[in-house]
Amino acid sequence: xxxxxxxxxxxxxxxxxxxxxxxxxxxxxxxxxxxxxxxxxxxxxxxxxxxxxxxxxxxxxxxxxxxxxxxxxxxxxxxxxxxxxxxxxxxxxxxxxxxxxxxxxxxxxxxxxxxxxxxxxxxxxxxxxxxxxxxxxxxxxxxxxxxxxxxxxxxxxxxxxxxxxxxxxxxxxxxxxxxxxxxxxxxxxxxxxxxxxxxxxxxxxxxxxxxxxxxxxxxxxxxxxxxxxxxxxxxxxxxxxxxxxxxxxxxxxxxxxxxxxxxxxxxxxxxxxxxxxxxxxxxxxxxxxxxxxxxxxxxxxxxxxxxxxxxxxxxxxxxxxxxxxxxxxxxxxxxxxxxxxxxxxxxxxxxxxxxxxxxxxxxxxxxxxxxxxxxxxxxxxxxxxxxxxxxxxxxxxxxxxxxxxxxxxxxxxxxxxxxxxxxxxxxxxxxxxxxxxxxxxxxxxxxxxxxxxxxxxxxxxxxxxxxxxxxxxxxxxxxxxxxxxxxxxxxxxxxxxxxxxxxxxxxxxxxxxxxxxxxxxxxxxxxxxxxxxxxxxxxxxxxxxxxxxxxxxxxxxxxxxxxxxxxxxxxxxxxxxxx
Numbered sequence: 001x002x003x004x005x006x007x008x009x010x011x012x013x014x015x016x017x018x019x020x021x022x023x024x025x026x027x028x029x030x031x032x033x034x035x036x037x038x039x040x041x042x043x044x045x046x047x048x049x050x051x052x053x054x055x056x057x058x059x060x061x062x063x064x065x066x067x068x069x070x071x072x073x074x075x076x077x078x079x080x081x082x083x084x085x086x087x088x089x090x091x092x093x094x095x096x097x098x099x100x101x102x103x104x105x106x107x108x109x110x111x112x113x114x115x116x117x118x119x120x121x122x123x124x125x126x127x128x129x130x131x132x133x134x135x136x137x138x139x140x141x142x143x144x145x146x147x148x149x150x151x152x153x154x155x156x157x158x159x160x161x162x163x164x165x166x167x168x169x170x171x172x173x174x175x176x177x178x179x180x181x182x183x184x185x186x187x188x189x190x191x192x193x194x195x196x197x198x199x200x201x202x203x204x205x206x207x208x209x210x211x212x213x214x215x216x217x218x219x220x221x222x223x224x225x226x227x228x229x230x231x232x233x234x235x236x237x238x239x240x241x242x243x244x245x246x247x248x249x250x251x252x253x254x255x256x257x258x259x260x261x262x263x264x265x266x267x268x269x270x271x272x273x274x275x276x277x278x279x280x281x282x283x284x285x286x287x288x289x290x291x292x293x294x295x296x297x298x299x300x301x302x303x304x305x306x307x308x309x310x311x312x313x314x315x316x317x318x319x320x321x322x323x324x325x326x327x328x329x330x331x332x333x334x335x336x337x338x339x340x341x342x343x344x345x346x347x348x349x350x351x352x353x354x355x356x357x358x359x360x361x362x363x364x365x366x367x368x369x370x371x372x373x374x375x376x377x378x379x380x381x382x383x384x385x386x387x388x389x390x391x392x393x394x395x396x397x398x399x400x401x402x403x404x405x406x407x408x409x410x411x412x413x414x415x416x417x418x419x420x421x422x423x424x425x426x427x428x429x430x431x432x433x434x435x436x437x438x439x440x441x442x443x444x445x446x447x448x449x450x451x452x453x454x455x456x457x458x459x460x461x462x463x464x465x466x467x468x469x470x471x472x473x474x475x476x477x478x479x480x481x482x483x484x485x486x487x488x489x490x491x492x493x494x495x496x497x498x499x500x501x502x503x504x505x506x507x508x509x510x511x512x513x514x515x516x517x518x519x520x521x522x523x524x525x526x527x528x529x530x531x532x533x534x535x536x537x538x539x540x541x542x543x544x545x546x547x548x549x550x551x552x553x554x555x556x557x558x559x560x561x562x563x564x565x566x567x568x569x570x571x572x573x574x575x576x577x578x579x
Contacts, residue, residue, distance in 0.1 A: 002026040002046045002058070003458075004069040004143070005160065006122050008131070008151030008208060010038035018160035019043050025071075025156060025458045033059040033067065039208050040124055040131065044069045047461050049248040049359060055093040062101035063090075066126050070097050071156055072119030072141050073463070075244035075470060080114060104132075109203060112219050116244060116471040120156065120198070131206040137219055138365065138469040139200030139446030142454055146195045151211040157455075158334045161195055162572075168192040171544070171569065173408035173578045174417070175335075181411045183338040183398040183561065186443035187421070191335045191568075200442040220423055221471065223438045225431040227479035234500040235268075237476050241467040242268040242361070250358035250463075253277045255348075256312070257517055258300025260497045261363025261372075263509060265467050267501075269361065270308055278310040279352055281344060284318050287523030294520045300512055307506070315351045317344045319524045319531040325350075326534070327571070332459045336568040338398070339448060340521045340560035346456045353460035360462055364449040365469035368440040369477035371485030372494040372514060376433050380486050385429040391418050393432075394439055400558045402565060403550040408578045433482035441474070521560050538563060543570035 003025035005018040012032045019030050026045030034041040044058040060068045074080070074096040081091045081099060089102050103111035104123050109132070118140035123132040133154055135143050145154035146165040153164055162168050170193040178185040188196050198204065205215040242265055246252065254266045256278035270276040280301035283294045298314065305312030322343050329346035352360060367373055375397060384393055395415055409417070426438040453464035467473060477496070485495055491511075498510050524531040539551065545566045552559035568574075 002044055002071050003156040004071045004120060004122060005043040005155040006069065006131075007041050007153045008039060008206070008211065009041065010034050011041050011150070012043075014153070014164060015041050015043035018155055019045050021160040022155070022157050024461055027461050029057060031057055031059065035124070035126075039129070040067075042067060042069050042122065042124070047358075047458075047463060049073065049250050049463055056095045056097060058097060060097050060101050062105045064105040066101075066105060067124040068097065068101045068104065068121060070100055070119065070121040072117055072121070072136065073247070073465070074099060074115045074117045074119070075247060076116040077247065109217065112203070118465070118469075122154065129207065129209040131208055132203055133198065133206065134203040135198040135200065137201045137221055137471060138450070138466070138474065139442065140450045140454070140464075140466060140469060142451060143198045144190065144195055145198070145204070147213075151208070152206055158190060158192060158195060159331075162192065165192070165194050168195055169573060170575050170577050176578070177407040177409035177414055179336060179338070179565065180402050180404045180407045181409075181414050182395050183401045183558075184444060184447050185335070186447055187417070191574075192572075200446050218423060220426065220442060221438070221474045221478055222425055223428055223431065223434040223478040225428060225434050225479070225481040227476070229480050229484045229496055229499075231500040234476075234496055237473055238264050238467070238500075239268040239271065241470045241473040243272055244470055244472065245361055245465040245467045246272065248359060251277070251356050252359045252361060253279055253352045253355070253357035255360060255362040255517075256280050256301040256304065256310070257363065258297045258302075258304060258509070259363070259512055259514070260494060260501065260505070260510065261366030261370075261468060262301075263304050263505060264497065264501060265361055265363055266304065266310055267308060267504065270310065276308075276310045277357065278305055278312045279315055279348065280312070281348060281517070281519070282314045282316045283520055284316050285528070287520040287527060293515075294518060296513075296515055297517065300509060303506070304509060313355065315348045317347065317519050319528040321347050322519070322521065322524065322531055323534040326567075328459075329456070330564070330568055330571045332455045333452065333568075334455060335451075336561070336565040337448065337452065338402075338561040338564075339452070339518075340564075341517065341519045342452060342564065344517075344519045345452050346459070349456040349460050349462060353462055358462055360453070360457060360464045362453065362464060362466055363468055364453070364466050365441065365445055365474070366497070367494070367514075368437050368445055369468065369474055370494050370496055371433070371437065371482060374490065374493065374514070376436060376482065377486050377490055377493055379433050379436055380482065384432045387424055387427050388415075388419060390427060390432055390435055390439070391415055391422065394418075394436060394443070397444075398557075400556060402558050402562050403552065404548050405550065406548075431482055433486065434478065437482070438478055441478075445469070522554060525554055525559075535563060538567055541566070541570055543567070544574055544576040545569045548576060
């Protein structure tokens with residue numbers, strides 16, 4: 001795990017500065033390399049997980065004389081190492097970078113079909129004057145880029161690009177409109193004008209000679225709805241996926257919510273390794289907000305940990321921590337998010353790092369591939385077979401998006417954009433609910449869940465992994481029709497997990513009400529003076545969105561996201577110049 005950086009000219013100064021800005025991503029080493037013909041400069045900083053750091057130095061010269069910088073893990077490394085042993089792959093370092101370098105040399109982009117990974121990488125094909133930049137199938141590892149006068153500049157975080165990209169301090173109109181209308185920005189644009197992101201499964205082929213993007217490709221998991229469910233097979237694939245995500249030599253911690261997804265991961269990890277380090281959050285004070293008990297996760301997680309003998313620790317969240325950690329959480333997240341609990345995620349990662357954790361496991365993607373949200377049940381009872389109808393349903397995922405006085409794009413214009421740019425190969429008119437789930441996998445999950453894990457985990461030099469987002473698990477889960485995942489009644493969601501683990505977990509865990517991993521922030525800014533005054537002072541600041549974002553009533557769902565949006569604009573000194 002690490003950070004990767006590059007620019008299509010001889011400029012080690014910019015790349016060294018980028019590395020230093022993102023030094024938290026890799027404390028185990030750094031290096032810069034440039035092409036003798038001054039076409040390219042590549043940089044890397046390393047968080048060593050798999051092998052001796054001395055054997056993992058990048059940029060990496062491939063067997064064919066190409067160059068690779070790589071951020072990620074190939075989970076089926078050992079399987080592929082055995083497969084290609086004696087067929088050209090040396091496998092002398094124990095490092096998956098060596099495998100990726102050889103595979104790209106040998107098979108080109110077809111090798112991406114073989115690896116079950118999370119990754120972002122840049123691969124320089126010297127003789128072809130080509131640069132490939134790529135992101136994994138699920139969008140777990142981020143990669144940002146911009147076309148500038150030097151050609152292309154790219155890296156693992158946005159903050160290192162800002163001073164090198166013109167107008168990046170202007171809020172991007174498409175990203176802003178998307179956040180305002182749907183509470184999420186799944187477009188290729190970031191909130192910073194002229195800075196873009198690779199999408200899930202996307203590879204860009206860049207022509208170094210002519211300084212232009214000449215092709216884009218996507219590699220995604222397509223829903224099939226053609227496989228019958230078997231509880232034993234489900235548990236076997238879950239265990240295999242946990243095993244894949246357990247590789248390496250560093251201490252692993254598991255985010256345990258008390259729900260099925262994280263519970264399955266912790267249970268299977270314990271079966272594989274004999275012990276499991278689990279962590280959950282406790283709210284102090286715990287304000288019951290609209291009947292939501294924010295310590296329900298803590299209570300259920302403690303029950304699981306006690307029953308199965310996990311090495312369990314509790315991270316307590318308070319209003320004082322909320323205010324103390326707020327500014328840092330805004331800075332490291334880099335872009336505004338809808339989730340009100342971002343500070344809790346940041347602080348929890350900090351505490352795990354302090355406990356010696358270097359690799360984390362979490363249950364993200366489980367709800368999306370297994371049908372865990374009520375919205376899927378609602379769609380099950382509607383006749384939505386068209387692509388337009390599916391996009392419309394997806395855009396109405398949140399009842400109360402952030403309220404603004406005006407947006408550059410109307411909701412109708414935004415829908416038209418989504419219909420043209422979302423990957424339509426995910427659409428199966430015979431199973432629109434499975435299609436909705438697959439769409440969430442490439443929009444909601446990378447933009448809300450994976451990005452917070454990467455930014456907040458890497459802020460403390462920790463790698464986040466997701467067993468339910470491996471190719472192995474996603475292909476299996478999305479091959480099963482939605483009618484087997486969701487019943488006719490509202491409470492009948494995530495039926496595969498419930499049936500597979502009903503004889504293993506207690507009934508109150510199997511049938512636990514879906515709550516999400518959240519803190520009672522709305523309650524705190526109403527009842528706790530330290531949070532209330534902090535919130536009010538922030539909302540009175542003179543940021544560029546003060547007169548654009550409507551002052552939210554503290555009781556509304558969008559109050560905290562509106563606060564986050566405005567404070568992000570202030571933190572990064574953004575401008576609002578949309579006609």
